[in-house]
Amino acid sequence: MVIGPDGNNLGRMSSRAANELAASYSLDLFCVAPNANPPVCKILNYGKYRFEKQKSERAQRKNAKATQLKEIQLHISIGEHDLRTKAKQSVKFLEDGDKVNIRVVLKGREMAHQDLGEELLKRFVGVLAESTPISIERPPFWEGKVYSSIVSKKKK
CATH class of the missing domain: 3.10.20.80 (Translation initiation factor 3 (IF-3), N-terminal domain)
Structure with missing residues (x-):
């Protein structure tokens, strides 16, 4: 033919x-x-x-951009304004199509107050959810002295 x-x-x-x-x-x-x-x-x-x-x-x-894993590290003594600033930066990462690894690091005697780390991570995810729709890729879990979770932008 x-x-x-x-x-x-x-x-x-x-x-x-x-x-x-x-x-x-x-x-x-x-x-x-x-x-x-x-x-x-x-x-x-x-x-x-x-x-x-x-x-x-x-x-x-050129149009096919690989997603990257960006990391945001928090500490349980972080101030409210600093938390919102880090959340704002995380929203920028999510808008660019990247995933964000949120890590709450505990040092020394803070390990006795693991519940504060869990509460901080939940509060941070809540602040993120106010700004942009997110989905949790990996649920929060402990690895040593670090409590972490991976979030990404919710697909439409």
């Missing part, structure tokens, strides 16, 4: 006849679907075709 340079279906023909037809147009014969029955070939300028394909691949790579 051969498709002409203007997109018209020229029907079935031998490969020799198709090559001669392409040469008469000063173009190339390119097999678009070699596994089809019969194979589909198109008469086109192969250099231009390859350039357009590379251009579209570059545009796709």
